[in-house]
Amino acid sequence: MSTKAVESNTDPALIAHLYRRAGFGTTRDQIDQLSEQSYEDIVEFLLDPTPETGVPNDDLTRYLGGEAPHAYLAIWLYRMLNSRNQLQEKMALFWHGVFATGLVKNEHILSSSNQIEMFRRNGMSGMREILMDLAKDPAMIFWLDNNENHLGEPNENWGRELLELFSLGVGNYSEIDIKHASRAFTGWTFAQSPPLYPHGYYAADFLFREDDHDNGEKEFMGHKGNLDGGDIIDIIVEQPACAAFICRHLYNFFVADEPQVPSWNDLDPLDPELIDAMSKAFIDSDGEVKSTLRVMFNSDSFKNARSKKVKSPIEMVAGVLMLTGEHTDFKPGLAKYPQSTTFTMGQILLDPPTVEGWHTGKEWIDGGNLTERINFAVEEFSDGLSPGIKAIIDRIVASGSLETPELFVDSALDVLGPIAVEDSTREALIQFAANTEGEEERSRSIRMLRLIVSTPDFQYA
Amino acid sequence: MARPYGLLRAGFPYLKSLGMRRITNFPVDLALGKEGRIYILNRQEGFVQIRKYTVDDEDQGNFGTVGDGEGELQWPVSIIADSTETLFISDEAHDNISSFNSDGEFLRLFGEQGSAEGQLNRPAGLAFDADENILVVDSKNHRVQKFTKTGKFLSAFGSFGCDDGQFDSPWGITVDELGDIYVADWRNDRVQKFSSNGEFIMMFGKSGSANGEFNRPTDVAVDLDGDIYVCDRGNNRVQQFNAEARYVDKFIGDATLSKTGREYMMTNAAPNRIRDMSVLEPQKRLRQPRSIAIDSEGRLYITDTGSYRIQIYQKEAIHLEPHQFAPPMRSVTLHQE
Numbered sequence: 001m002s003t004k005a006v007e008s009n010t011d012p013a014l015i016a017h018l019y020r021r022a023g024f025g026t027t028r029d030q031i032d033q034l035s036e037q038s039y040e041d042i043v044e045f046l047l048d049p050t051p052e053t054g055v056p057n058d059d060l061t062r063y064l065g066g067e068a069p070h071a072y073l074a075i076w077l078y079r080m081l082n083s084r085n086q087l088q089e090k091m092a093l094f095w096h097g098v099f100a101t102g103l104v105k106n107e108h109i110l111s112s113s114n115q116i117e118m119f120r121r122n123g124m125s126g127m128r129e130i131l132m133d134l135a136k137d138p139a140m141i142f143w144l145d146n147n148e149n150h151l152g153e154p155n156e157n158w159g160r161e162l163l164e165l166f167s168l169g170v171g172n173y174s175e176i177d178i179k180h181a182s183r184a185f186t187g188w189t190f191a192q193s194p195p196l197y198p199h200g201y202y203a204a205d206f207l208f209r210e211d212d213h214d215n216g217e218k219e220f221m222g223h224k225g226n227l228d229g230g231d232i233i234d235i236i237v238e239q240p241a242c243a244a245f246i247c248r249h250l251y252n253f254f255v256a257d258e259p260q261v262p263s264w265n266d267l268d269p270l271d272p273e274l275i276d277a278m279s280k281a282f283i284d285s286d287g288e289v290k291s292t293l294r295v296m297f298n299s300d301s302f303k304n305a306r307s308k309k310v311k312s313p314i315e316m317v318a319g320v321l322m323l324t325g326e327h328t329d330f331k332p333g334l335a336k337y338p339q340s341t342t343f344t345m346g347q348i349l350l351d352p353p354t355v356e357g358w359h360t361g362k363e364w365i366d367g368g369n370l371t372e373r374i375n376f377a378v379e380e381f382s383d384g385l386s387p388g389i390k391a392i393i394d395r396i397v398a399s400g401s402l403e404t405p406e407l408f409v410d411s412a413l414d415v416l417g418p419i420a421v422e423d424s425t426r427e428a429l430i431q432f433a434a435n436t437e438g439e440e441e442r443s444r445s446i447r448m449l450r451l452i453v454s455t456p457d458f459q460y461a
Numbered sequence: 462m463a464r465p466y467g468l469l470r471a472g473f474p475y476l477k478s479l480g481m482r483r484i485t486n487f488p489v490d491l492a493l494g495k496e497g498r499i500y501i502l503n504r505q506e507g508f509v510q511i512r513k514y515t516v517d518d519e520d521q522g523n524f525g526t527v528g529d530g531e532g533e534l535q536w537p538v539s540i541i542a543d544s545t546e547t548l549f550i551s552d553e554a555h556d557n558i559s560s561f562n563s564d565g566e567f568l569r570l571f572g573e574q575g576s577a578e579g580q581l582n583r584p585a586g587l588a589f590d591a592d593e594n595i596l597v598v599d600s601k602n603h604r605v606q607k608f609t610k611t612g613k614f615l616s617a618f619g620s621f622g623c624d625d626g627q628f629d630s631p632w633g634i635t636v637d638e639l640g641d642i643y644v645a646d647w648r649n650d651r652v653q654k655f656s657s658n659g660e661f662i663m664m665f666g667k668s669g670s671a672n673g674e675f676n677r678p679t680d681v682a683v684d685l686d687g688d689i690y691v692c693d694r695g696n697n698r699v700q701q702f703n704a705e706a707r708y709v710d711k712f713i714g715d716a717t718l719s720k721t722g723r724e725y726m727m728t729n730a731a732p733n734r735i736r737d738m739s740v741l742e743p744q745k746r747l748r749q750p751r752s753i754a755i756d757s758e759g760r761l762y763i764t765d766t767g768s769y770r771i772q773i774y775q776k777e778a779i780h781l782e783p784h785q786f787a788p789p790m791r792s793v794t795l796h797q798e
Contacts, residue, residue: 197482197726198725198732
């Protein structure tokens, strides 16, 4: 764990960093308000979402809605942009990536959407509750075929992935454990929901079929008896490997890009000291995710891990839209971003490519994706009348910073985040500022903003 | 036509359902025309359609285009038909009211974004007064405005708040045969009644799910007997009140398959099997109903938005003369005759 000194708790750059990671971003005006609180208090606020600080459901269902996946995703994106419960939405995205469930298979958008709602509700609760809810979630049951896991005819797909990808990681269980865990989950299925025609989707509900459940003796990780699915999850959560695995996932998502998950059994964590501290919090709190996150966000490692993590497509899109301020109220057009914009960048929410979820870090970016990301950001910053951009330019102009190229660049970087850039980037921006001295200040400012969002530095959170 | 002295409420049975997925996806409002014609307004993300329909579940075509140009719609909320079946549709994204003839040809629009007189901020419910002027629920200006059919501003009432005569994001509106105005005061979870001049008369309802309570009411209708119907969307029901706002009954949905639904199912084997494996009871119920209308024959139309259909109930009530209906009683009684 790094012990490098950090800046004041109310440092705007630190708050911006926290909101880019624990949320989807924020505006400079909001940071000014937040900076009146201590860093630790801001973390606590994020860890404790309430209905009052979220987006009212009645508003969402009044203005948005539809049957298509992008209609559901528009609602989620609206929450990302406008909920003050930023970490709650980010945790829903986190678990969506870990417990990757594909709409492409179930073709039942309501169940996929309900799964995200489940993560929104339980995402910072205890690991036991999270895994139990997951084991009973119809979208997951169908995704990993547990509806085909019958007494005498076990299907091991759910049992295997529960151990390999969702809780322990390769190397921390045996093939025998998989077989017995799978038997313990026989009969965990869902009640048949009505068909799509003629009256649309209906939610599916978990159903335990006693007559299809294997009540025989099982042996799982040293425990013997008539174990059922709940027993299996209890045993999993007690394993130190579970704490380490979940904490490494959290670190990979919030702090710094780790190697891809399949290699975790062979490669040590980037920051074993922080993983150990997080694991201790996880174990001491009986698997509570909130306690684990608290240790992580308050660590110096997190505070110093700035501008090094590649933004996922949805983080890129939501972060830019938060800056432009175009969707602070309900208006048409939001659905296009999860429908097509993130798609061209390589991410379709609700449809991760495999059960492993999305590969993260620099795998988000190839030549084509980078072009899409830059074009998107520049396009969104093309309209100086967007309320967020107008506010940004107002701040730049009001600061008087256009007097010198250096001040101009630093001011623009400050109001866009603050964000940090490489020295070479800053030099290039200063050169642009020098070349445009004397030009009309608002158009000059917007060109500067467009230049900044097209830099490689802006691809990082 | 005078209201009855008394009413023998014989029943209010479910009559039928209209529409299905692909035909009436997300119906949000409807307008009743002549000869059984119904104009059903369907809206979901990126999709707008006005389907011309009949009470016999027959499709007579559709119109509607998503866009920002004249004659195009983005987020339509309410549709009303005047005596010539000219249709007026509010659009809460465009902040205006567009009119179309019954064949769907665009006629004109009025309204623009703003809060000054005649300007609109998320227009929602629409209703005609006795002179066929248009009452517009100007939802985010928390008021009701009256316009001529050509869009000339006439008057307004209401402001933001929760006192009598104030609103919080109101939605639906209706005018009874006496000219009184009823508004579904959405975020205040109540219904308010006003005179034709906008003077406050009464309000009823509060937040909750018990009888007479509301969870974000979206629409209100009044029949020729004076009975008031409230679309209690968040509670997935429609409630019925008498003219004095005393709770009478509720409708939670009793749907059977519509004619079009039956025709579809007869030629699709998999949905029949899946339906046979599932529980039927929830499939009858209302899901997020958005609006209501009642015709002169006592048919109550509920846009069962979440289930892509219209559920219709038939009021059965007999008008009573004074000799058939005792005078009002001062107190409740246990005497049975």
